[in-house]
Amino acid sequence: MVTERDVSHIAELADIGIDREELPGFTGQFNEILEYFDILDQVEAAGAPEPDTWNVFREDEVLPPLPRDEVLANTPGEEDGFFRAPRVM
Amino acid sequence: MAVVTFSPDDRYNAFITMLREVPSGAGRLSGIPIAVKDNISTRGIPTTCASRILQGYVPPYDAHVVTLLRNEGAAIVGKTNMDEFGMGTTTESSAYGPTLNPADTSCVPGGSSGGSAAAVASGMVRMALGTDTGGSIRCPAAFCGIVGHKPTYGRVSRYGLIAYANSLEQIGPMARSVADVSLLLGVLTTHDTRDATSVPCPYTHTPDPDIRGRKIGVPEEYFGEGVAPRVASVVWDAIALLERKGAEVITCRMPSMAYALAAYYVTCTSEASSNLARFDGVRYGPPADTKLSWHQAFQEQRRAGFGPEVRRRILLGTFALSSGYYGKYYAKAQAARQQVRDDFLRIFRGVDVLCGPTMPTVAFRLGEKTDPLSMYLSDILTVPANLAGVPAISVPCGKSEGLPVGLQIMGPHFRDEQVIDVAAAYEQGCSP
Numbered sequence: 001m002v003t004e005r006d007v008s009h010i011a012e013l014a015d016i017g018i019d020r021e022e023l024p025g026f027t028g029q030f031n032e033i034l035e036y037f038d039i040l041d042q043v044e045a046a047g048a049p050e051p052d053t054w055n056v057f058r059e060d061e062v063l064p065p066l067p068r069d070e071v072l073a074n075t076p077g078e079e080d081g082f083f084r085a086p087r088v089m
Numbered sequence: 090m091a092v093v094t095f096s097p098d099d100r101y102n103a104f105i106t107m108l109r110e111v112p113s114g115a116g117r118l119s120g121i122p123i124a125v126k127d128n129i130s131t132r133g134i135p136t137t138c139a140s141r142i143l144q145g146y147v148p149p150y151d152a153h154v155v156t157l158l159r160n161e162g163a164a165i166v167g168k169t170n171m172d173e174f175g176m177g178t179t180t181e182s183s184a185y186g187p188t189l190n191p192a193d194t195s196c197v198p199g200g201s202s203g204g205s206a207a208a209v210a211s212g213m214v215r216m217a218l219g220t221d222t223g224g225s226i227r228c229p230a231a232f233c234g235i236v237g238h239k240p241t242y243g244r245v246s247r248y249g250l251i252a253y254a255n256s257l258e259q260i261g262p263m264a265r266s267v268a269d270v271s272l273l274l275g276v277l278t279t280h281d282t283r284d285a286t287s288v289p290c291p292y293t294h295t296p297d298p299d300i301r302g303r304k305i306g307v308p309e310e311y312f313g314e315g316v317a318p319r320v321a322s323v324v325w326d327a328i329a330l331l332e333r334k335g336a337e338v339i340t341c342r343m344p345s346m347a348y349a350l351a352a353y354y355v356t357c358t359s360e361a362s363s364n365l366a367r368f369d370g371v372r373y374g375p376p377a378d379t380k381l382s383w384h385q386a387f388q389e390q391r392r393a394g395f396g397p398e399v400r401r402r403i404l405l406g407t408f409a410l411s412s413g414y415y416g417k418y419y420a421k422a423q424a425a426r427q428q429v430r431d432d433f434l435r436i437f438r439g440v441d442v443l444c445g446p447t448m449p450t451v452a453f454r455l456g457e458k459t460d461p462l463s464m465y466l467s468d469i470l471t472v473p474a475n476l477a478g479v480p481a482i483s484v485p486c487g488k489s490e491g492l493p494v495g496l497q498i499m500g501p502h503f504r505d506e507q508v509i510d511v512a513a514a515y516e517q518g519c520s521p
Binding site: 010032058 | 145147150282286350354366369377383385391393401408417418
């Protein structure tokens, strides 16, 4: 059983804001969905699956970069040709 | 260079962005108006994923598939509506309002590529691109009564597709005929080194409706609990038609279906929780408040920018990957995913394709599905193909309660050709 406190904690980990009034609804749905996921308890984990995948390598060639002005045109906070981000400290 | 003019009445809200005059060059798609789902990057044309968090974003580059369309002379006339970030089965979670189903405007068109399906079904465009993570091409194709194909994983480059669940999703063609789906698929399957999962395996096939001697498997689970009896009956009639065309029908079992839906939702939400971390209002989208601290700014930005379903899936995925729960959810989901794949590989040793309904019901009424779990459950018949990476198509096969029903045909990896042939046989068999 996941509590409203658990959902708040996960929301903080995921940097997803949740309004207080949304919490009961989210928590109820969360529990309903997790209860459905419990069917996976019946799956026998037969060790790590062995997918037939392989690594794909290529030469590290220098290609033209994206046009700087078009990239920066999308940022709401450009400063001297850089992205401006919220303060970390 | 010719110019295609495009000014239809978008009464179904199929488009987020429409372009009125579009240049069109020479090539296999010369002069053909094509709609592109709004999670596929188009240089110079806004691309929003139907989310407020990407409002105003104009990609500085084209997705590989968009380059291929342009190279073949296609006229990209607009970007279509969808469930926000592809997360939904109805197109109702779009920040731009729901798309209506042209077959019945009181119904949803299915999702998440609902705008593409409605644009094709209503005749606004001849073809469209959709994307399919757990059925998002096949579901709206079935609900709107058109053809939609999810290619084998790796056959179409995902470069420029705004990622939701990388290990599951493919871009694919939607049209009103199997021939057009086949034509568009031929354009999309060019190898691309910018997507490391892109496999050099071009599709150069012409649909061949002669299916005499082909073996068609029908998994019992595709007609089990939750599948509307009238939908099942319409699909059995379609399978009987294929039998009359000379195919041999063999029933089979897919025991892993019991876990498929849970495995799918654990996997896609886990991948989404990582992929969608990039939307923070720094490089694109409405601005984060730079006066707040880093975490405060991002939490507020993402609360306002993402709708409830997207936040729900990010939370579920974060939870499934969190310390103490990884083994219970993500690891088990991957083991179940392997079982789904093993089931397909085992069954395809004895049959050429598998057939069943695309969706367990016909289109829902607008606003009918409000409970997330019951919405998820409607994806039960489409997610197995994504978990295993096999090709799957939906072709219209009649109606139930006056609404379109889709016949789903799935095939072995990189045998999209076999799937297309059986679809062509069905289409030919039921045309007057």
